[in-house]
Amino acid sequence: MTWEALCIEVASFIGKKPSRQSLNMYEDIVAAYLMKKKMIQANHVTLKKPASLKIAAQRIRHLEKNMEILEQQNNRYKEQFTLWQYNAYKCGMKLHHLNAPLPEKKKGCKLK
Numbered sequence: 001m002t003w004e005a006l007c008i009e010v011a012s013f014i015g016k017k018p019s020r021q022s023l024n025m026y027e028d029i030v031a032a033y034l035m036k037k038k039m040i041q042a043n044h045v046t047l048k049k050p051a052s053l054k055i056a057a058q059r060i061r062h063l064e065k066n067m068e069i070l071e072q073q074n075n076r077y078k079e080q081f082t083l084w085q086y087n088a089y090k091c092g093m094k095l096h097h098l099n100a101p102l103p104e105k106k107k108g109c110k111l112k
Contacts, residue, residue: 001037 003020011017023029050056088098 001033001040003033006033 003023006023007017007020010023023033050059
């Protein structure tokens with residue numbers, strides 16, 4: 001997988017071929033590209049085969065259930081983020097306020 005191949009594929013959806021730099025401006029696209037590239041590289045690793053089809057089917061069901069749970073959790077996080085984003089906008093918060101680092105933990109300070 002290459003950026004050039006991605007640009008060509010995207011062109012079929014948007015009607016013109018974007019540059020690598022224009023796609024690179026979107027963090028979600030970059031993250032998805034890097035994740036897909038890692039998955040492709042991981043598939044080249046020899047996987048150990050399960051002892052039987054029954055065990056393989058159980059593992060697949062387990063992984064699918066975990067994926068479903070994680071997708072639901074991710075959707076809840078996206079909804080929560082959208083709510084926070086709207087409320088921050090309503091309160092006039094700017095990006096630099098939202099990206100401010102957490103305060104340093106003071107030594108000897110214990111929470112009750």
